[in-house]
Amino acid sequence: MTVLVTGGAGYIGSHMVLALVEAGENVVVIDNLSSGFSAMLPQGVPLFIGDAGDENLVEGVIAAHGVNAIIHFAGSVVVPASMRDPLGYYQNNTMTTRNLLAVAVKCGVPRFIFSSTAAVYGNPERVPVPEQAPTRPLSPYGSSKLMSEIMLHDTAAAHGISYVVLRYFNVAGADPQARIGLATLGATHLLKIAVEAASGQRPKIDVFGTDYPTPDGSCIRDFIHVSDLAQAHRAALAYLRQGGAPVTLNCGYGRGYSVLETIDAVRRVSGRNFAVQAAARRLGDIMTMVADTTRMRATLDWTPRYDDLDTIAAHALAWEEKLLRDRHGTLQQALSA
Incomplete structure (x- = not known):
């Protein structure tokens, strides 16, 4: 039995591949490396460089490796873009x-896990937001994921595919051992930007909107550690293998932190100050997004290990500092060559 991970060299996908390999699973990856890095994959994991939408490529990989489950991460994720x-x-x-x-x-692949997003909800009517809340995306990103969910639901009903849709809230952090993390240049993730500022790579952080009707005026998000999210996918795979019915689940911790609180967490764990500047609201941004995780905790055999904002920030910072050391070493080698 082999698991195909699309986008497996990307930020979340690489943590998924690592978790699967450590659990003894056979894994194969398709990634076009537009935002991923082959170096993020464990040694020995087959990587096919190409698009997850290339039907000939995917069919060949499934046939050659005996794939019986697909975990689909590949896609574009930046709301303003x-x-x-x-x-x-x-x-x-x-x-x-x-x-x-x-x-x-x-090819008769019976199990499919889809990487979706809380952006499908738009501005929710109630918080924490449950899975049965109305879906009113505010961006093409959210709409593109919602359309994919609908296609998966209809295709599964017609062809007997078992699936889990996981709607991510805000994914953050890095592997606790700093083996892998978010390495994409120009990333838009708040914690990534904050640790770049804390490590001297950015002169300041822009906070997009400080006039929202929230306690400190900034947006509120439910952060989930990327390694906990990977384990949620493993639990979803086990659920499907045990005959679980198709289901859609929120992936978060069920608690919200504001943008300014998140910045303060990075200041605490780094012991460094950096400039923060108020900026105008961005089109497509959601004010408050916190998960109701009741269904996920009842459905999956999953217990988070890193449900703490300072821990998430510390792991993100440790990875960022490792990246800086690696880049400095590469530069020194180039200068001395």
Whole structure:
């Protein structure tokens, strides 16, 4: 039995691959390396460089490796970018998922886990937000993921695929041993930006919107550690293997932190101060997004290990400092060559 991980060289995908390998699973990865890095993969994991929407490539990989489960991470994830390039997001997210599902049906792959997002809810009517809340995305990113969810639901009903949709809230942190983490240049994740500022790589942080009707005026998010999220996927896979029915689950901790509180956590763990500047609200941003995790905790055999904002920030900082050391060493080698 082999698990195909699309986007497996990316930030979340690489943590998934590491968790699967450490659990003794056979894993194969498809990634076009547009935002991922082959160096993030454990040694010996087969990597096929290409698009998850390339039906011929995917069919060949499934046949060659005996794939019986797909975990689909590949896609574009930046909300402001989706506002500028909606067609690109519908192509890379929705159409890629459509093609991948077509191959799953053709090859008889029985299990599918889909990486979705809390952005499908838009501004929720109630917080914490449950899975049955209305879906009213504010961005093409959220819409592209919601369309993919609908396709998966309909395809599974027609062809007998078992699936889990995991709607991520804000994924953050890095491998606790600093083996892998978020390495994409120009990343837009708040904690990534904050640890870059704490490590002297940014002169300041812009806070987009300080006039929201929240306790400190900034947006509120439910952060989940990337390693806990990977273990949630492992639990979802076990659930499907045990005959679990198709289900959609929120992935978060069920508690919210404001943007300013998150910045303060990075200041605490780093012991460093850095400039913070108020900026205008961004189109497509959601004010408050906190998960109701009741269904996930009842459905999956999953217990988070890193449910603490300072811990998440510390792991992100440790990874960022490792990246800096590695880059400095590469530069020194180049200068001395």
